[in-house]
C-alpha cells in the first residue's frame with residue numbers, strides 16, 4: 001500500500017481501492033513516540049541502576065536504538081492506522097445537512 005517509505009500509493013494494486021481517503025496525520029508518530037519513549041527510557045533506567053556505565057555508553061546505546069525503533073515501527077503503524085481508518089470509515093467531521 002506504500003509507494004515510498006511512508007508515501008501512500010494512489011490505488012491498491014490488488015483490489016484497485018482508491019487511497020484518497022487515507023490520511024493518518026500525526027497518528028503513527030504519537031503512538032511511536034509514546035511506545036519508543038517507554039521502551040528506551042525504562043531500558044536506560046534499568047541499565048543505569050544495574051551497571052552504572054559511563055555516560056558515553058548511554059549515548060551510544062539509546063540514540064541509535066531510538067532511531068532504529070522509530071524507523072522500524074513507522075511503516076507498520078501507518079499501515080495499521082490506515083486499515084483502521086478504512087474499516088471504521090473515519091473521516092473529518094462534517095455538519096449534518098438537512
Ligand SMILES: [Zn+2]
Nearest residue numbers: 012014015017
Ligand atoms: Zn486492496
